Amino acid sequence: MKKILFVNMCGHGHVNPTIGLINELMNRGEQVTYIAGEEFRNKIEKTGAKFKGYNNSFDIANLVNENLNLENSESLLNFIDIFKKIIEILFNSKEKFDYIIYDSVFMLGNEVGRVLKIPAICSITTFAANERTNCLSSLFNKIEPKIQELLNSSEYINFVKYSQEKYGIKCPSASNVIFGKGMISIVYTSKYFQLCGESFDESYKFIGPSISDRKEDISFPLETNDKKKVIYISLGTIFNNSIEFYENCFKAFDNMDAKIIMSVGKNIDVNTFKSIPSNFIIRNYVPQLEILKHADVFITHGGMNSTNEGLYYDVPLILIPQFIDQPAVANRVAELGAGIVIEKDKVTPEVLKQSVVRILSDNNFKINSKKIGKSLREAGGYKKGVDEILNLINKKSSLFT
Known part of the structure; x- marks a missing residue:
């Protein structure tokens, strides 16, 4: 039995894929201590892992809603604050760990492993990135001036000095957020779906989405005569507050001979909608995996988790990418012929309806989504991920003794 330190510092899209991995590690006798934002305490503790939380002052939703208006760098400064909170939690702990698994955004992960003299494993919840495929390059080019301003700020300089002097941590360059990798890197998609998949070496383990039984029931019937x-x-969970988008969906599909399941998120009062078409079922939350088992089309923002889950169940996609990696994910789906991309500022009832009709009338979308789905299912999932992790630890632990 070994003790694992798991570090995560972003939202649901970074935490959810790790749940199956944690469960499987613990089923095989490992002990897990998981550091993440306090909002994930209940979700992590349900797995049986020990949870250590911090108050999460970084809100990516606010950053997005400001349309990347970074004149006020408060959001990015909060990011530094989270780094500081995490390293204080793990270095002030009296626990000794055998290895660390860290989210790719926590760019200090390898350094923590070096200082603690334990193997470091990277968890990558979107496409892996290298010099051939950098799906975040356009975003970073856009905000590079503010990044440079942040790196030159007294707050960041003080953080670098603090980390080095107190803990011996050398802060890596900001590019490690994009290109960072561990001794091995667990990537939650298939090599086939991965951009330029053949350009990644064997240290990248493409395990497919971490699909596990969430034991959720559907509160309404889906199968009808x-x-x-x-x-x-x-x-x-982030880009779901657009009343205008949902109203466009009503107009697009109110006369369509189909059952429409719409999840609007926890922040919208369903009673806000004045007139809901009779073929719509609207909920603040639905069990997505259960719905996808029955879906013929999935209209999504193109987040990596949702995209992987839809394709895992062979569902063709209509993608309306919003931010960060989503345009790259959406374009990859379209490139492989499994879906249609609609730019977020070009969404209209007509475009939505035409896109659905096109997918339902052209069987190639289904054929191509099945091809990706097969690659995702055959990648092995969280059990394969744990196999790779334990194989590394069994081989490498002697290097750190």
Whole structure:
């Protein structure tokens, strides 16, 4: 039995794929201590892992909603604050760990491993990136002036000095956020779906999405005698506050002979909608994996988790990418012929309806989504991920003794 330190510092899209991995590690006798934002305490503790939380002052939703207006660098300064909180939690702990698994955004992960003299494993919840495929390059080019301003700020300089003097941590360059990798890197997609998959060496382990039974029930019937098509609509957990988008969906599909399942997120009062078409079922939350087992089309924001989950169940996608890696994910789906991309500022009822009709009438979308889905299912999932982790630890632990 070995003790694992798991570090995560972002939102649901970075935490959810790790849940199956944690469960499997613990099923095989490992002990897990998981550091993340306090909002994830309940989710992590349900796995049986020990949870150590911090108050999360970084809100990516606010950054997005400001349309990357970084004249006020408060959000990025909060990011530094989280780094400081995490290293204080783990270095002030009296626990001794055998290895660390860290989210790729926590760019100090390898350094923590070096200082603690334990193996470091990177968890990558979007596409892996290298010199051939940098799906975040356009974003970083856009905000590079503010990044440089941050790196030159007294707050960051003091943090670098503090980390070095107190803990012996050398802060890596900001590019490690994009290109960072561990002794091995667990990537939650297939090599086939990965951009330029063949350009990655064997240290990258493409395990597919971490699909596990969430033991959730659907509170409404999906299977009917008339076998109507099922269209599922969800914009994830961050970009789901657009009343205008949902109203466009009403107009697009109110006369369509299909059952429409719409998840609008916890921040919208369903009673806000004045007139809901009779073929719509609207909820603040639905069990997404269960819905996808029945869906014929999935309209999504193109987040990596939602995209992987839809394709895992062979569902063609209509993607409306919003931010960060989503345009790259959406374009990859379209490139492989498994979906249609709509730019977020070009969404209209007409475009939505035409896109759904096109997918339902052209069987190639289904054929191509099945091809990706097969690659995702055959990648092995969280069990394969744990196999790779334990194989590394069994081989490498002697290097740190």
